[in-house]
Amino acid sequence: MRTMRTAAVAALAAAPLALAACSGDDGDGVTLRYAFWDDNQVPAMEAIVEAFEDANPDIDIELEQNDWDAYWTSLDTQFAGQNAPDVFWNHVSKFPTFAESEVLLPIGDRIEEDGLDTSIYPAELYDSWTFDGEQYGLPKDWDSIALVYRIDALEAAGIDPAEVDDLEWNPDDGGTYVEFLQRLTIDENGNNALSPDFDADNVAQYGTAMSSGTGQTDWWNYAVQNGCEIQSEPFGPYLIDAPECVEAVQFTADLYNRWGVTVPATSTNQPAGGLANEFVSSGQAATATDGSWTLSAYREGLEQGTWAVGPLPSGPVGDGTVINGLSNAIYAGSEHPDEAWEFVKFLGSEEAQKIAADMGSVWPGVSSLNQNFTDFWAEEGVDVSGFQAAAEGPSTGYPLSLNDSVYSQVALEEFNQVWLGEKDAASATEEVVAEANAE
């Protein structure tokens, strides 16, 4: 479960040492520290760093990796100790607070001086790294949410994978989506959840798995599909106590408790629980709503040709997904801002992002490279166009707020109780809104 990640992280702790050791030969060079969190992307990061070091023999890059939670706490303490990494992955939920506190180096002037063509990125992606009229990053990648499913599980349940394209949900009877998941929820005796003999206490395989600590890979998507707006506008108050949002939260809770087609929240609630891809890989779930950045985890866990990616179901209002992206930021206190800028410029370049796209690591920030990513996965036997189609349709971004830390904590605690069936959706959303909008 999570520990596999922890173990991987532990193993990787040695990686920067090894990298540092083999690159310390030229005396007058500059060493930059580059921090990131996702262990799925380690191979791509290493390849990109190697390409940069080949082109810039005077600059060494030291990789520093932490898992998501530890990444942000250590970044905070490193800012406080004025010893943060020169370059690091940035996330839109954290970015506004960093920009406001002036720990990020503005790069608008440098972009202009170097005459960088920023039209190679989708405009929304580029603009999402603007705060108070100043640019703080170049897009590294983008991601969206889709339905990952095991073809063999569908076939065993007598479901034609083509059905995935037309699934619909509604808050009343669950719609074809819930029925699809019921047929995939199978007890120890082989009865599915629609059978009168179904034994809900001994389930061998659940229809789906959800493991989002924020909502990004589960209820935010149902929210978009139900016409809910999480926020009135960027940096505006959270609006998740509106009826359309409460309904989306309730539908997510229903998947757990009313329909029982989801790996129970006792096993998936974050941050202690397992991840959706782990339940799919181990056969405990047939499908998962998951982010494009997790594709390589599925590739590692499942045989080639046994899994595929399809669109999310549509809701009462229509299609919808959550899109997001990362950027590379420069620490304002870096001793080598010029070298850091060279590195960030490279990370944002077509050359660097082509390396990641060709390795199937993440959807690239540079639009023209989307095909490279698609091609890599086509060769692996997976059609990933579902993510792209989703991103081109109706979507929501990650909410932007200076209160994200409060919102995240309260939302995690409240919604975990809703998924467990211990709290109703309306009172949980009210409490989240009250706390997150208060400060």
Add this chain to the structure above:
Amino acid sequence: MSIPSPTADDVSEGIMSTLQESARPQPGVSDNRPGERRALHRRRRLRTTLEAYGLLAPSVIGFAVFLLAPIVIVIALSFYDWNFLSSPEFIGLQNYRDLADDDRAVDAIGNTFYYVLLNIPAQTVLALLLALALNAKIKARNAFRVIYVLPWMAMPVALGVIWRWLFDPIYGGLNTMLGLVGIDGPNWLTSSTWAMPVIASVNVWQFTGYTMLFFLAGLQSIPHQLYEAADVDGASKAYQFFKITLPLLRPAMMFVLVTSVIGSFQVFDTIHVMTAGQHETATLNYEVFLQAFTHRNAGYASTLAVVLFAIIMLITLIQVAFFRKRTTYDFS
């Protein structure tokens, strides 16, 4: 017992006089010229002093840099508003005033006391019973001693992860075994009723062996003549336990209780790994972590840390006062 035994005072007087004796100049070795002898003596004393300070330096420096300075900084920070990123802003007692309205902090204090109450009595009684059992002449005694201490040697985070698996309601070992005998096990770690007792029991399991070591050492320093004499007088085993063993174990008991109570007020890693402070398992120390590193309220987190420090200090002082009156170190 009819043979008069020396009191503690007699013993310490004896030790003192022996020490003084050895400090006196040895006859024959001493110098005849008094002035030079005094100078030599002074120089020697200076050297001894410097040597002593030199030997103390590493631990004093360590204490100052890694303990004293952080404590002073935390107390100072508790009067500031600081998000790690901008410069700290002095706000006087505002953090302490906020404390009164902070339901989470109040709950956290309650959770902390609940945890300590679950943890300490069970751990202490179990450790004592184990020590009694392993002090008796049984087969493979040493092997058992090692086995019980093993959990203490393992990393709490790693243990937390393994126990989290075992307590998983669907895929975990515990509920699978309960299922075999027809019991439908609860959702251990996501139930407000069970989560804290589970965490406490994991920590009891981890630290009982370690605590046992101190009781074992204490038991071995009790002279066996006392038990022989009690046997002659016809005292029952239970009577011997309450009248000889328990009173003479008080130094060990004091050490064990003081250190384990402090440790259990500071519980963090098991909670972080097993429940992340959810389901009413957020102790005060965990709330310090959340306030500092999730909410970026370093000032307010420091305030909570000061409160935790004050609580621990108070309880430790009470324990020390209690034991000081009732402890004898005289086993003869």
